[in-house]
Every structure is written in structure tokens, then in C-alpha cells.
Amino acid sequence: MDSSTSLYLVLLIFVIIKESCQGPHEKRLLNHLLSTYNTLERPVANESDPLEVKFGLTLQQIIDVDVKNQILTTNARLNLEWNDYNLRWNDSEYGGVKDLRITPNKLWKPDVLMYNRTSYTTTTTIKMGTYFNCIMFMVASSVVLTVVVLNYHHRTADVHEMPPWIRSVFLQWLPWILRMSRPGRKITRKHILLTNRMKELELKERSSKSLLANVLDIDDDFRHTVSGSQTAIGSSASFGRPTTVEEHHNAIGCNHKDLHLILKELQFITARMRKADDEAELISDWKFAAMVVDRFCLIVFTLFTIIATVTVLLSAPHIIVQ
Numbered sequence: 001m002d003s004s005t006s007l008y009l010v011l012l013i014f015v016i017i018k019e020s021c022q023g024p025h026e027k028r029l030l031n032h033l034l035s036t037y038n039t040l041e042r043p044v045a046n047e048s049d050p051l052e053v054k055f056g057l058t059l060q061q062i063i064d065v066d067v068k069n070q071i072l073t074t075n076a077r078l079n080l081e082w083n084d085y086n087l088r089w090n091d092s093e094y095g096g097v098k099d100l101r102i103t104p105n106k107l108w109k110p111d112v113l114m115y116n117r118t119s120y121t122t123t124t125t126i127k128m129g130t131y132f133n134c135i136m137f138m139v140a141s142s143v144v145l146t147v148v149v150l151n152y153h154h155r156t157a158d159v160h161e162m163p164p165w166i167r168s169v170f171l172q173w174l175p176w177i178l179r180m181s182r183p184g185r186k187i188t189r190k191h192i193l194l195t196n197r198m199k200e201l202e203l204k205e206r207s208s209k210s211l212l213a214n215v216l217d218i219d220d221d222f223r224h225t226v227s228g229s230q231t232a233i234g235s236s237a238s239f240g241r242p243t244t245v246e247e248h249h250n251a252i253g254c255n256h257k258d259l260h261l262i263l264k265e266l267q268f269i270t271a272r273m274r275k276a277d278d279e280a281e282l283i284s285d286w287k288f289a290a291m292v293v294d295r296f297c298l299i300v301f302t303l304f305t306i307i308a309t310v311t312v313l314l315s316a317p318h319i320i321v322q
Helices: 003-019 024-034 117-153 164-177 189-205 211-240 245-315
Strands: 054-066 071-081
Touching: 117 245, 164 189, 164 245
Parallel strands: none
Antiparallel strands: 054 071
16 A cells, blocks of 8 residues: 555545534534533432433343352443433424433433442352251251151060160150150159169169069968968877878878969969069150150250241341342
């Protein structure tokens, strides 16, 4: 390209720019509108009138998507539209000019501030995630503890023995803390301490006799009684008719054998009754322990849910739509 051609292009650009300048009517209109215009004044006819601003957003580009932190980075443009009462004119007075392009810094603009939503959204997501994690943990724990409660409820004496620590925790102290009652049993601190003290003394001394031991003592007493009674019978029989030594011993042996069989049957029946009573009492203890665990879980889970919900709502009040 030679110098004459370059000069021609420069002159052409200057000519085009010069011809694109505003005309006298537009210049006069701008001077008229902006001479008394105040950028701090809200452009309404009456100070009590609201000003409607239409807000729009044009998405131009999606820059980044962070799925883990729930962050979307975009390039967008705001579109604001409102009616400025102070920018009105009669186009017939200004050569038919109907449109104007004015620099934004010379006009009133609504106070629109782009709030950084990234930290807000991330914080809310974290708190809600923590809340739901706590709820999931509580649900899983409730399922496990429900299995424990059912297991305790259906335990029998011939399969499970109750350890001393379960008896102390779930039959004495925890029911007392939860203010639970049991028919026929007192659950008070004084009664618990007294019961534990009596059990310690019973384990150390073993002074009281059981029902089975009493039956064995009766067996010995019966033996002495039978011997004495048979001797008396033999003595009295000698006055009535003569008896041989063999007949006397046979009579004593038969009576003693019958009494011994009766005593064994009594001992067996007594043992079965004691065993049935002990099994029934142990089954009742397991069922009451299951009831205590169920009541304890109900109170703990209820308090946990209320505290977690209130904590999340107080730490993130914007979750509630006013």
C-alpha cells in the first residue's frame, strides 16, 4: 500500500467520524435535560411514588462448574430497565429526536449491588450436609438399638444370663434417672443402695438357708422319726403278738423307702417351681431392660433432633423464608 492510499483512508475515517457527530437538535436536547439533572434524585413525579425497576440477567458464558463445592462461575450481564421521569421531552420541539445515548455516570442508577453468593451458598450447603449426616447417623443408630431392644425383649433364661452390670445399669440406676416405675418393685436411690448392700452380705456370708436345704433337713428329721416310730411299733407289737426280727426289719425298710421316694418327689417339684419362678423373674428383668433402653433412646433421639434442628436454623436463619 503506497502513501497516497494511506492518506486517503485516514481522511475517509476523519470524514466518517465528523459526520457521525450529534446534530444541533440533539445537542440542544442534551443541554436541556442534563442542565438541571441530579444523579442523586430518584426520578419520580412524587417522592411517595415507588420506582419500578425491571431486573434481568443475560448469561454470556459458563466459566467453571465446581460440583464438590456447589459453585458455578459464570460471565453474565445485568439488564436494568426503568422509567426516568426527569428525562422527558417533546420530540416535535427538538427536530424529531426520539432516542438518546447518554453516559451512565450522568444519570441516576438504582443501587444494585452484586452480593457474592459463593460463601453464602457454600456455608449453607455445609450446614445442611452436616445436619443430614447427623440425621442419617441417628437413623442408623435407631435401627441398631431397635434390634438390641428386640433382642433383650425376647431373651429367655435357658439361653442368656443377665450380667451384673446390665442388672445394675438397666434395672436400677437408669430407670431411677428416667423416673420409670416397675410393678412390685421400688426404684429409688435408697432402695438401690440397700439392695446392693444386701446382695453383698448374701454373697459373703450365705447365712440364710434355701428352700432345698430345708427340705433336706426335713429328710433327716423324717429318718429319725421313722426309726423311732418303727421301734415303738415293734415294742408295742411285742405286747400283742410275737414278731420275728425279720418281719420287724422288713416293715421298717418298706416305710423308710416310701418316705424317701416321697421326699425326692417333693424335692423335684420344689426345684422345678423354684426354677420356673427364677426363669419367669429373669424374663421379666430382660423385658424391663428392653423397655428402659427403648425409653432412653426415645429421649436421646428426640433431644438430639430438636437441638440439631434449632442449631442449624439459628446458625443459618436465611434458610427460613420470611
